[in-house]
Amino acid sequence: MKLWQYILRRILLMIPLLIGITLITFSISHLAPGDPARLAAGIHAPEETVEVLRQRLGLDKPVFVQYLLYMTRLLKGDFGTSIMTRRPVIQDIMVRWPGTIELTTAAMLIVIIFGIPLGIFSAANEGKPLDHMSRIISLLGVSTPSFWLILIVLLIFCKYLGLFPIGYRIDPTIDLQRITGFHIVDSILTLNFNALISSIRHIILPAFVLGFQGQATVQRLLRSKMLESLTHDYVKMARAKGLSERAVVYKHALKNSLIPVVTMLALMYGGMLGGTFIIESLFSWQGLGRYGSRAVLQLDFPAIMGVTIMYTMIFALVNLIVDILYAYLDPRIIY
């Protein structure tokens, strides 16, 4: 099978996945207490309106018919109307998703920039004091509750040091033309340097906090994989050939340890998407996470399900990309 055939197969496999995902979200919203028609119409709506809405949403039909109706609505991009904003959920999502992707991707950069070098460093200096120190730091990183870390970081960097602005994706007084919705990309495209600097200053803290746990995880995984690789025969062989320690560590051990790290990075993207619920609400970041966490508190089910489906689809897409990368990185994989 060729690479493109593999990619095609993976894309086709997304279809049953989507059916499964919607089945689960559909069942979850059915678990929810209360009458969905009443919730959608509003608490004070008259009984007739509720009845009309019930028929329009097909809530009086058998469950499997309801699921089919739900599916057709989803395929048309109709996620229902949000109870909090009184607007179609899909519109709310379209406005907010770039913010979340921008934040998560920036956090991923932090993970890669810090996690990989620290992991290599730790493994190369195994058992020395510096290794112990970086291990302890990474363990602390994995163990710190992110919502608490944010409070501490806000206190230190924003209140005491005043280094970073609190809240929002960009200084509200700066005018930025919306092209892609990604503030950093937009400000580069429109050559608006004030906006670029402001949006970078706004993204640093939340991205750092979101990536902090992840970088510690990557560091730990890479360290243990490197140490494992270093015991293999091919490493002994490389040493016996008289290769320098540098070449042994970076060329032989590192290359073979990076594959599980790539898998981990894909999984982590999902974890960080979950993390945006907390980070975005604490930083007043205009994104899906803040929207989702407000929806959860107000039991706004159309919005909750919309965000859940959206997040799961982003996650599935990231996994797809990584799987393709993976097939490229590891020639042993027969697709």
Next chain:
Amino acid sequence: MESDSAKGLGGIIDRHKPFLQELRHILYLIRRSPLSLLGITLFSVFLLLATLAPYIMPYDPFKINLSGAFQRPNIEHLFGTDEMGRDILSRILWGCRISLQVGVTVVLISLCIGTILGGIAGYVGGAVEEIIMRFTDLVLAFPSLVLAMALSAALGPGLNNAIFAISITWWPWYARLIRGQVLSIREAGFVEAARCVGASDFRILFRHIIPNSLGPIIVNASMDFGWAILMTSSLGFLGIGAQPPEPEWGAMINAGRLYFMDKPWIATFPGLAILFVVLASNLIGDGLGEILNPRLRRR
């Protein structure tokens, strides 16, 4: 030396000699690894605090005293008081019990579901395996905190619902692990032997295969213990897990976040408590992982 003491206890020790030797070797390795010792010590401290909480709490953790609200840490209230004048130290001690219970419950529920489904999938194979594993993949397709939030929103806020929601998002990892283990053990000699003496499939799976595949699972379980506490406190922090006045650490931080800029002690101490419990669990998991990984072990 060992055989001398064994004589008194008859054949029992003799019969389990390989196991005891293994145990001794593991204890020896634990002693040699300072980080896992630190983890075990930390964990024991929390366990002790949770057990003794009703006797050592200086105040009632639920007692509201509005005139004594927002006290800085002082001699009477070592960790200060919160917005309702409740003693934070007492609440943290009481919260120890909640957190340890949460960790154990989540790990046990997900381990049980995962073991049964993963074990059956690996042992039976065929269409059953296909169905179970595809369902597992499906649950894993959701970012776990997102699914847990959606589920607990649907079930209604509360600690028990949060525990249930988190377990539902976490068992697939165990199912995958157990299935892999079962697949590798299924053809082992001792399984064949059990089959020859006429043991039922149920007995072979649950008495022979699964007990022998628990090694790597214990490592995961000890790390997941801390992870479960982190997740539950995240839900508590978001306001959909434990509800006030329950002194769950995440919910306490949520209550303290409004005042954090001026009165940081309210949220700082519960955060430190979470940090140290999770740290203990990670240290233990890390140490066990190193001990049980044969490649890193005998170097």
